[in-house]
Amino acid sequence: MEVDRVHLQPAGHRPRAERVIDGRPWHDPILDQACDAVRERYLRVAVSALWETRTDPELRSLRVEYLAKAAVGWSKGIEALLAHDPHNPDLHLWLGRTLIEEAWQIRPAARSRSQQAGGYQAFTKALHEARIPLKTAAELFHDDPVPWESMQWLALGLETDADDKTELWKQASSRWPTLYGAHVARVISLSPQWGGVAEEMFDFARVAMSMSSREDPRAALMPLAYFEYFVQERSGIIKGSSSWFSGSEIRDVEAAARGWHEGPRPHPRTIEAHNLFGAAFHLADARRPARNHLLRTQGRPASLPWTYIGGNVVDQYAKACKHLNLMDG
Numbered sequence: 001m002e003v004d005r006v007h008l009q010p011a012g013h014r015p016r017a018e019r020v021i022d023g024r025p026w027h028d029p030i031l032d033q034a035c036d037a038v039r040e041r042y043l044r045v046a047v048s049a050l051w052e053t054r055t056d057p058e059l060r061s062l063r064v065e066y067l068a069k070a071a072v073g074w075s076k077g078i079e080a081l082l083a084h085d086p087h088n089p090d091l092h093l094w095l096g097r098t099l100i101e102e103a104w105q106i107r108p109a110a111r112s113r114s115q116q117a118g119g120y121q122a123f124t125k126a127l128h129e130a131r132i133p134l135k136t137a138a139e140l141f142h143d144d145p146v147p148w149e150s151m152q153w154l155a156l157g158l159e160t161d162a163d164d165k166t167e168l169w170k171q172a173s174s175r176w177p178t179l180y181g182a183h184v185a186r187v188i189s190l191s192p193q194w195g196g197v198a199e200e201m202f203d204f205a206r207v208a209m210s211m212s213s214r215e216d217p218r219a220a221l222m223p224l225a226y227f228e229y230f231v232q233e234r235s236g237i238i239k240g241s242s243s244w245f246s247g248s249e250i251r252d253v254e255a256a257a258r259g260w261h262e263g264p265r266p267h268p269r270t271i272e273a274h275n276l277f278g279a280a281f282h283l284a285d286a287r288r289p290a291r292n293h294l295l296r297t298q299g300r301p302a303s304l305p306w307t308y309i310g311g312n313v314v315d316q317y318a319k320a321c322k323h324l325n326l327m328d329g
Contacts, residue, residue, distance in 0.1 A: 022314050023069070025271040025302035031063050038070040043077050046070075050090040060146050061181035062268040068097035075099055082133075089141035096134035097150045103127045103157060127157045138171075145175035145182060152185035156194060165189045180217055180269040183208055184304070187221055191228035198233065201225050209256055219260035220273035223253050223280035227308040244283040253280045257289060262296070275302040275317075279309070282320045291324045 024032065030049055037045035046067045053060035071078060071094070078095040085091060103126035108119035131154060138147040148171040155165045169189070172182040188194060190201035205221040212218045226249060245253070257277050262270045278293035301317035309316045321327035 019299060020314050020318055021300045023303075024066070025275060025297070025300045026062060026066070026268060027266060027271065027298075028059070028062070028268065031066060034063070034067060035070040038067060038074075041074065041077065043071070043074070043081060046094065047081065047088070047090060050094060054090075054141070054144075057145050057176040057179055058181075059268045060144070061149055061179060064093055064097050064146060064150070065181065067094060068101045071098045072101050072105055075102055087140060089137045089144065092133040092137035092140065093144070093147055093150070096130045096132075096137060096147065099126065099130035099133070100150060100153050100157070103130065104153075107157070124158060127154055130154055143175055145172040145179050148172035148175065149179060149182040149185060152182065152189060156185070156189055159195070162196075178212070178216060178218065180267070180272075183218055183221055184224065187224055188228060191225070191232065193228055193232040198229050201228065209259065212259075214259065214261050215263035215265075215267065217260065217262070217267050217269050217273035219256040220276040222256035223276040224304065226253065226280065227276075227305050231308055245280065250280070250284040250286065253277065253284070254286075254289070257281075257293075271297050271300050272302040272304070276305050279305040279320065282324065283309075287324060290320070291326060294321055294324060294326055 024035070026032075030052070034046045034049040037043075049063055049067065050060065053063055075095060075098045078091060078098060082088070082091045082095060103123055106119070106126065107123045131151075134147045134151050134154070138144065141147075148168055151168045152165065152172065155168055169182065169186045172179060176182075187201055187205055190196035190204055192198050192201070202225050205225040208218050208221055226245065230244060260273070262273075267273075274293045274296040278290050278297060281287075281290035281293060284290075297317075301313050303313055306313040306316040318327060
């Protein structure tokens with residue numbers, strides 16, 4: 001849904017997000033154009049957008065994730081490009097991540113495998129198909145951490161053992177220790193919702209945050225960890241904003257937010273981080289920091305955190321913005 005950005009009004013007026021830009025939590029005009037092209041089935045535009053990122057893993061991680069989402073249903077088109085350029089690591093990476101996104105699209109909602117065995121069988125089969133192109137991408141471009149980040153989502157869906165998930169994390173982090181996307185995958189892999197232990201998940205988020213520079217958005221791993229925790233540990237008892245964050249929990253988020261400043265050259269994942277902080281403060285009824293962070297999302301919601309709240313991402317984001325007088329009702 002292509003729409004206008006947040007408009008900052010003159011003094012005395014309230015800022016407004018008049019419309020929402022769905023599914024594009026970034027400031028990257030090239031990625032905007034490439035996603036548009038992919039949805040129109042001009043796939044070669046994406047190849048150029050990925051080639052440009054070979055020296056910037058953070059940007060590469062962002063672009064391949066969202067170009068894969070844009071290409072869902074059209075992985076055969078990427079395979080056709082690979083047939084003409086079989087040694088291109090960008091194409092193998094894009095294909096592998098697209099196959100993962102296609103698989104997650106068909107994952108059954110119910111957790112009971114006995115009830116939906118056929119659905120899970122199709123889901124896991126689709127995930128297995130992503131393994132070869134991702135491993136090929138890693139072999140062709142040995143220093144690239146992004147195939148290993150993508151394989152973390154593969155392992156999550158296949159519910160591999162903890163040692164396998166840890167090894168994939170180590171492979172990604174050894175190549176680019178600050179990679180935001182790999183950290184997000186690791187937090188979720190460690191969460192109780194996916195068979196992990198809450199204490200280990202929070203310890204990981206805190207250690208990563210403590211090692212971050214002031215301009216590193218990994219501070220947002222703290223609200224992410226809380227959202228993952230709430231979904232599993234408080235399922236069925238969350239009934240309104242007051243039941244999300246306790247006083248001590250929101251103080252953890254406040255401390256994380258104080259330690260982060262996006263700086264003059266925002267990180268590719270800055271808008272995603274502002275979404276996480278903004279949603280957390282909104283649910284804690286901390287209006288001022290919620291407004292500050294959601295203003296900086298510039299009308300671009302990220303699926304995390306709004307999917308945790310339930311319902312449609314855009315609807316939840318718009319509801320929060322309206323509640324904070326950032327958007328007309």
